[in-house]
Amino acid sequence: MKVIICGAGQVGWQIARHLSGERNDVTVVDSNPDLVRRATDSLDVQGIAGFASYPDVLQRAGARDADMIIAATHSDEVNMVTCQVAHSVFGISRKIARLRSQSYLDAIYSDLYRRDHMPIDVVISPEREVAAAALQRLAAPAAFDTEVFMDGQSHLLGISIAEDCPIVNTPLRQLTDLFSTLRATVVGVRREGTLFAPEAEDQLFVGDDCYVFSHVEDINRTLEIFGKKISKQERVVLVGGGNVGLAVAHSLEGRAQRVRTKVIERSRECAERAAESLERTIVLHGDGLDAALLAEAGISRADAMLSVTDDDKVNMLACVRAKAEGCPYVVALINDPTLVPLMTPLGIDAYINPRATTVSSILRHIRHGRVRAVYSIGDAEAEVIEAEVLSTSPMAGKRISEIDFPEGVLVGAVRKGDKVVRPLGKMRIDEGDVIALFALAEDVPEVERLMQVSIDFF
Missing domain, CATH: 3.30.70.1450 (Regulator of K+ conductance, C-terminal domain)
Incomplete structure (x- = not known):
C-alpha cells in the first residue's frame, strides 16, 4: 500500500514508523526540513520538504498512485485543504484528517465532509480521543491504563503489581485453576522497562506493570484479585479548562449519578468560556499549582484529580501537589513519552498520552x-x-x-x-x-x- 503522511511531528512519525515497519511504501511530507530528515534517517520512508496542501508538493510525494493520505499537520485548515487537493486533483481514495477545532467537529456541521463538499473519509479529533481516555481512567481508577474492546464487553486494564497483590510469585497457569470462573487474561507484562508477552509458567513480581483483558462484568473482581481497591468517583477536580478539560467536564455533568466537579483554569478567557458552557460545574480562575486554590477546590476531599493542561510539567507537578494534599487518585496528561518512567516514582497513578x-x-x-x-x-x-x-x-x-x-x-x-x-x-x-x-x-x-x-x- 502506498501512503502519504502529511506532518512529521510525533503523531505523523509514529504512524510512519508503524506503516513502514510493515513494508508499506510511505512518504512523509512536512514544511520543516529537519523533521523530514529525522523521519528519513530513522525510518524506511521517503521524505518531501514542502507544504502538504500544495498540489506540486503532493505530486512530488507520489500522489498520482497513492492509496491513502493522512493529513496530521498542526493546522486544521492545511489538513482539510490537503484532503480536498488529494481528492480533486489526484483522486486518492482514502483520506484521513486530524482536526482540533471544535467548530469543525460540531455534529450539526458533519455534512461538510461529504464527498461532494469537503471530501474527508475519516476525521480524527485528538481532544475528543483524549477526553474519552480520561473518562476511561476515571471509570477504572485502580488501573493506570484502560481501553474498551468488543463493543464495551471487554476491557484492557493496565495494573501495577504492588507488595499487597495476592497473586505475586504465582505462575499465570495457576490463575486459571485458582479462579476458574474469572474471565480475565494477562496478555502483557512490563518488567524493568521491557514489555513482553508472558508464557504460562511466568510469574508476576512486585514492580511489574501488567496488561489484563477482563470481561466488563468481572472488572471489579479482577482488580480485587490483583490487590486493588474499588472506589467511587463522586468528587473530581480538573486542572485545565481547555478543549480536553471542557469535554471531560461536560461528560461528567451528563452522568445520571451526579459527580461534583470543579475546574481550575489559568487563562481568564478560557475560564469564562468554561463557566458559560458548563451548568453544574464550579470554575475557578487561577494556577493549578497554587496550594491555596487547590484547597479552595477541595482537593483533600476529592476522589480524583485530572491535570489536562497543555504543559506536561505543570500536569506532573499539579498531580504531585494534589497527592501531597491527600487526593487518593491523580491522572496527568503527558505528551512527552520520555517522561512516563517518572510517573511511578512521583506517585502519579495514571497518565494519558494524547499522541498514543x-x-x-x-x-x-x-x-x-x-x-x-x-x-x-x-x-x-x-x-x-x-x-x-x-x-x-x-x-x-x-x-x-x-x-x-x-x-x-x-x-x-x-x-x-x-x-x-x-x-x-x-x-x-x-x-x-x-x-x-x-x-x-x-x-x-x-x-x-x-x-x-x-x-x-x-
Missing part, C-alpha cells in the same frame, strides 16, 4: 481486513488489535493451541455471537468470531497475515 490515543485512532482506520479496533501501547511498543475472523484466515477452523502465533502474540478475548469468552487453548476459532490480540510491534505484520488481510477488504 491519536495514533491508535488513526491506526484503527488504516488496518486492512475486518479490523474493528486498534490500541497502541507505550511508545508504540505493542498493539492490541480487535478483528473479525474471515473465512480465508489461517486461524479459521483451528483451535487456539494449533495456531502458529509468534512469541510476542497472545489472545486476550474472543467473542462468539454476542458472548465474550475467555480464550483457552482448546477453543476453536470460527469464521465470524471476533478476536482481540496483544502483539509486540515486530509481530504486527504476522498478525495481519493471520487475519488474511487483503486490499479487497478495504
Whole structure:
C-alpha cells in the first residue's frame, strides 16, 4: 500500500514508523526540513520538504498512485485543504484528517465532509480521543491504563503489581485453576522497562506493570484479585479548562449519578468560556499549582484529580501537589513519552498520552481486513488489535493451541455471537468470531497475515 503522511511531528512519525515497519511504501511530507530528515534517517520512508496542501508538493510525494493520505499537520485548515487537493486533483481514495477545532467537529456541521463538499473519509479529533481516555481512567481508577474492546464487553486494564497483590510469585497457569470462573487474561507484562508477552509458567513480581483483558462484568473482581481497591468517583477536580478539560467536564455533568466537579483554569478567557458552557460545574480562575486554590477546590476531599493542561510539567507537578494534599487518585496528561518512567516514582497513578490515543485512532482506520479496533501501547511498543475472523484466515477452523502465533502474540478475548469468552487453548476459532490480540510491534505484520488481510477488504 502506498501512503502519504502529511506532518512529521510525533503523531505523523509514529504512524510512519508503524506503516513502514510493515513494508508499506510511505512518504512523509512536512514544511520543516529537519523533521523530514529525522523521519528519513530513522525510518524506511521517503521524505518531501514542502507544504502538504500544495498540489506540486503532493505530486512530488507520489500522489498520482497513492492509496491513502493522512493529513496530521498542526493546522486544521492545511489538513482539510490537503484532503480536498488529494481528492480533486489526484483522486486518492482514502483520506484521513486530524482536526482540533471544535467548530469543525460540531455534529450539526458533519455534512461538510461529504464527498461532494469537503471530501474527508475519516476525521480524527485528538481532544475528543483524549477526553474519552480520561473518562476511561476515571471509570477504572485502580488501573493506570484502560481501553474498551468488543463493543464495551471487554476491557484492557493496565495494573501495577504492588507488595499487597495476592497473586505475586504465582505462575499465570495457576490463575486459571485458582479462579476458574474469572474471565480475565494477562496478555502483557512490563518488567524493568521491557514489555513482553508472558508464557504460562511466568510469574508476576512486585514492580511489574501488567496488561489484563477482563470481561466488563468481572472488572471489579479482577482488580480485587490483583490487590486493588474499588472506589467511587463522586468528587473530581480538573486542572485545565481547555478543549480536553471542557469535554471531560461536560461528560461528567451528563452522568445520571451526579459527580461534583470543579475546574481550575489559568487563562481568564478560557475560564469564562468554561463557566458559560458548563451548568453544574464550579470554575475557578487561577494556577493549578497554587496550594491555596487547590484547597479552595477541595482537593483533600476529592476522589480524583485530572491535570489536562497543555504543559506536561505543570500536569506532573499539579498531580504531585494534589497527592501531597491527600487526593487518593491523580491522572496527568503527558505528551512527552520520555517522561512516563517518572510517573511511578512521583506517585502519579495514571497518565494519558494524547499522541498514543491519536495514533491508535488513526491506526484503527488504516488496518486492512475486518479490523474493528486498534490500541497502541507505550511508545508504540505493542498493539492490541480487535478483528473479525474471515473465512480465508489461517486461524479459521483451528483451535487456539494449533495456531502458529509468534512469541510476542497472545489472545486476550474472543467473542462468539454476542458472548465474550475467555480464550483457552482448546477453543476453536470460527469464521465470524471476533478476536482481540496483544502483539509486540515486530509481530504486527504476522498478525495481519493471520487475519488474511487483503486490499479487497478495504
